[in-house]
Amino acid sequence: MLSGWLYDVLVGIITVNQILTAGIAILAFSLFLYALSFNLRDRVARSFAIILLCVVVVFTAEALESSIDSPPFVDLFLRLEWIGIIFLPPAYLHFSDAVLVTTGRPSRGRRRLAVRLMYILAAVFLLLLSFGILLGPMQVDGQPAPHLARTTWTEVFTVCYALTMIWAWINFARAYQRTLTRSGRRRMIYLLAGATAPALGSFPYLLYGSPLAAQHPFLFWGMAVFSNFLVGGLIVVMAYAVAFFGVSWPDRVVRSRLFKWIMRGPVTASVALGIMTVVRRAGEYFGTIYSGAVPVAMVATVLLMEHTITLIAPLWDRLLFFGRDRTDLSLLQNLEDRLITQGDLRQFLEAVLAAVRDHLQSPSAFIAALDDGHLSLIVATGSSPLLREDADLADALQTVVLNGNNGKDYIWGEHWLFPLHQPPETEEGEPILIGLLGVARSPEQKLVPDQRQALVMLIRRASQALRDRRLQQRVFRSLEDLRPQVDMFQRLRAVGRYDSKTSLLEENLLPESDMANWVKDALTHYWGGPKLTKNPLLQLRIVQDSFRQHNDNPANALRSILRKALDSVRPEGERRFTAEWILYNILEMKFIEGRKVREVANRLAMSEADLYRKQRVAIEEVARVILKMEEETQVNFGGKEVGQG
Numbered sequence: 001m002l003s004g005w006l007y008d009v010l011v012g013i014i015t016v017n018q019i020l021t022a023g024i025a026i027l028a029f030s031l032f033l034y035a036l037s038f039n040l041r042d043r044v045a046r047s048f049a050i051i052l053l054c055v056v057v058v059f060t061a062e063a064l065e066s067s068i069d070s071p072p073f074v075d076l077f078l079r080l081e082w083i084g085i086i087f088l089p090p091a092y093l094h095f096s097d098a099v100l101v102t103t104g105r106p107s108r109g110r111r112r113l114a115v116r117l118m119y120i121l122a123a124v125f126l127l128l129l130s131f132g133i134l135l136g137p138m139q140v141d142g143q144p145a146p147h148l149a150r151t152t153w154t155e156v157f158t159v160c161y162a163l164t165m166i167w168a169w170i171n172f173a174r175a176y177q178r179t180l181t182r183s184g185r186r187r188m189i190y191l192l193a194g195a196t197a198p199a200l201g202s203f204p205y206l207l208y209g210s211p212l213a214a215q216h217p218f219l220f221w222g223m224a225v226f227s228n229f230l231v232g233g234l235i236v237v238m239a240y241a242v243a244f245f246g247v248s249w250p251d252r253v254v255r256s257r258l259f260k261w262i263m264r265g266p267v268t269a270s271v272a273l274g275i276m277t278v279v280r281r282a283g284e285y286f287g288t289i290y291s292g293a294v295p296v297a298m299v300a301t302v303l304l305m306e307h308t309i310t311l312i313a314p315l316w317d318r319l320l321f322f323g324r325d326r327t328d329l330s331l332l333q334n335l336e337d338r339l340i341t342q343g344d345l346r347q348f349l350e351a352v353l354a355a356v357r358d359h360l361q362s363p364s365a366f367i368a369a370l371d372d373g374h375l376s377l378i379v380a381t382g383s384s385p386l387l388r389e390d391a392d393l394a395d396a397l398q399t400v401v402l403n404g405n406n407g408k409d410y411i412w413g414e415h416w417l418f419p420l421h422q423p424p425e426t427e428e429g430e431p432i433l434i435g436l437l438g439v440a441r442s443p444e445q446k447l448v449p450d451q452r453q454a455l456v457m458l459i460r461r462a463s464q465a466l467r468d469r470r471l472q473q474r475v476f477r478s479l480e481d482l483r484p485q486v487d488m489f490q491r492l493r494a495v496g497r498y499d500s501k502t503s504l505l506e507e508n509l510l511p512e513s514d515m516a517n518w519v520k521d522a523l524t525h526y527w528g529g530p531k532l533t534k535n536p537l538l539q540l541r542i543v544q545d546s547f548r549q550h551n552d553n554p555a556n557a558l559r560s561i562l563r564k565a566l567d568s569v570r571p572e573g574e575r576r577f578t579a580e581w582i583l584y585n586i587l588e589m590k591f592i593e594g595r596k597v598r599e600v601a602n603r604l605a606m607s608e609a610d611l612y613r614k615q616r617v618a619i620e621e622v623a624r625v626i627l628k629m630e631e632e633t634q635v636n637f638g639g640k641e642v643g644q645g
Contacts, residue, residue: 013225018066019277020228023270025059027232028052030265031239034258044102044245047095048238054091055197055235057084075138078148079129086125086134086157089164090118092195096171099191102245103178111171118164125160128153169195187241194238197231236262256317260309268305275301345469349379352462353437357382359454360416360447362439367420368393369435369466378466382440396436409447416441418455420463422470435466515623516616522562523591523619532558540630565625566592569618577604583618590615 032052035045061081065074094115097107128134134157136149172195176188243254279297353365364382368375375393399412400419410417415438421431437459447455521531533555537543543557550556570584577585582604589600601611 017225017228021059022063022273024228024232025056025063026269027235027266028055028059032056034261042245043098045242047098048242050091051095054084054088078138082129087122089161090122092168093118093164096168099175100171103175105178125157187244190237191241194234194241197234197238260313263309268302271305272298272301345465346379348465349462350381352458353381356439356458359451360439362441364440366438367435367462370433400436414440418459420466422467434470437462515627516620519623520619522558526591542629565622568625569621582614583621586615587618
């Protein structure tokens with residue numbers, strides 16, 4: 001028996017361990033959600049999510065078991081806890097195999113078979129657990145805590161656990177040796193270090209019922225607290241390393257997203273849980289079992305944490321993640337914050353028109369922008385209807401152009417027209433017309449000097465807004481042209497993180513998900529429109545190779561590729577309205593013939609919801625066909641280059 005103060009110390013250590021256990025459960029669950037949200041398509045991330053799920057089960061069950069006194073519920077949570085422990089070894093082996101495949105060492109069938117056999121063995125151990133064979137009845141008064149009695153099968157499982165972990169670590173070592181880049185090796189070290197976390201976290205539970213745990217409770221609980229401290233940090237390290245798998249984001253984006261996720265999720269939840277525990281224990285010390293201060297403290301902590309994170313997030317982005325590119329990234333960040341959207345532009349121009357109408361006592365006014373020789377109406381205000389047809393605006397433009405484009409105002413029917421100019425590009429040049437400001441007038445109304453003076457400033461404001469709009473349009477067009485190349489570069493860089501020897505040559509760099517979205521946009525504007533003429537599919541080699549066949553017309557070239565892909569989906573024989581023709585008929589009727597959704601659904605005898613599901617499948621099939629065509633073209637092109645070299 002322990003003396004009074006030693007017993008209090010032991011209780012304090014156990015309490016700390018309980019808090020750490022709950023914190024790890026929160027952390028693991030948050031990172032599990034992160035894996036599900038961002039890079040679940042990657043094999044490494046999927047297998048890591050299985051590990052995290054096992055950790056969530058183990059630590060959640062342990063946290064619940066340690067907080068209740070009912071023997072039946074304690075027994076239930078102890079057995080739930082062992083479900084996570086049982087499936088942890090095969091999940092580890094699965095994860096190590098996925099990492100090894102990523103570094104360019106695909107399985108020839110043996111490793112894949114071994115992973116499946118380990119999951120089957122884990123299912124066998126689960127059956128033994130459910131029948132009370134793997135573990136015996138609960139020892140309510142067992143030391144160092146209530147636990148399930150050990151059996152011979154428990155020792156067998158412990159040996160299998162250790163051997164599987166050793167096997168997984170051999171795979172990790174092989175993956176590290178195959179990684180050649182400096183950044184890849186550094187992250188692989190993080191991965192190897194973090195991979196010890198789940199093994200360390202579950203190991204103390206394997207000692208329950210052993211002589212060491214019963215005879216040396218201080219040593220056991222000290223090891224448990226120490227391992228939980230390590231587990232919390234190492235899980236974050238492991239999640240950081242895994243976050244780079246399967247994504248093409250820049251490193252700073254991966255770090256920033258993961259850091260914000262951890263701060264807003266597990267850190268905030270853990271701090272709130274800790275404050276709530278302290279307030280509750282303080283209430284018990286002063287004789288109050290439950291106090292209304294507990295929920296108040298919890299809510300206040302969550303709000304303060306979220307508010308603090310929002311305030312300091314831009315600061316830690318600049319200090320921790322921008323690095324040497326801080327100046328460029330800060331400029332882009334400021335541009336995003338101060339960007340003039342179409343709504344902002346209309347709001348400002350409406351204010352300008354309101355001031356113009358107030359000075360001229362006019363019932364209505366409008367502003368039109370000149371783009372590629374055509375006027376487009378930006379905003380119109382007032383009660384009197386304005387003529388919005390293209391012919392009318394073209395007539396207004398002709399009125400200004402034919403009269404020299406240098407006057408201060410012109411009469412156009414029942415409107416004054418005021419040209420909006422951009423300064424000349426050279427000192428000898430003339431101002432460039434970029435739009436018109438039109439104001440409704442009464443037949444005998446004339447402008448007085450005071451009105452003209454006020455109009456000068458208002459016209460200058462409107463001209464500045466249209467100049468900014470034109471400048472931003474050029475920036476956006478440049479970004480749209482640059483986006484496919486940037487996406488390709490980021491994918492190339494991401495592929496070379498761990499397998500720089502072969503993956504840059506063999507990895508499929510055009511994800512089907514993106515292809516499907518691009519194909520859908522192109523089909524939507526099949527007969528013309530920006531989704532066709534500005535589609536990223538124009539960057540494909542198969543499209544560019546067909547430019548000459550279509551007189552260097554990108555839209556026609558892309559349209560021909562889409563037609564070929566659609567024809568490949570078409571079954572052989574005459575067109576019918578049977579099940580095997582359903583995908584082709586949806587594509588043909590919806591996009592080529594331009595029929596409405598309801599009409600297509602009625603013709604094919606299906607609901608609109610079913611039509612949309614089948615349409616998605618059809619578009620994905622077309623995307624796969626185009627992707628295959630692109631891969632064949634790249635292989636042929638690469639062969640020619642090698643032969644010519």
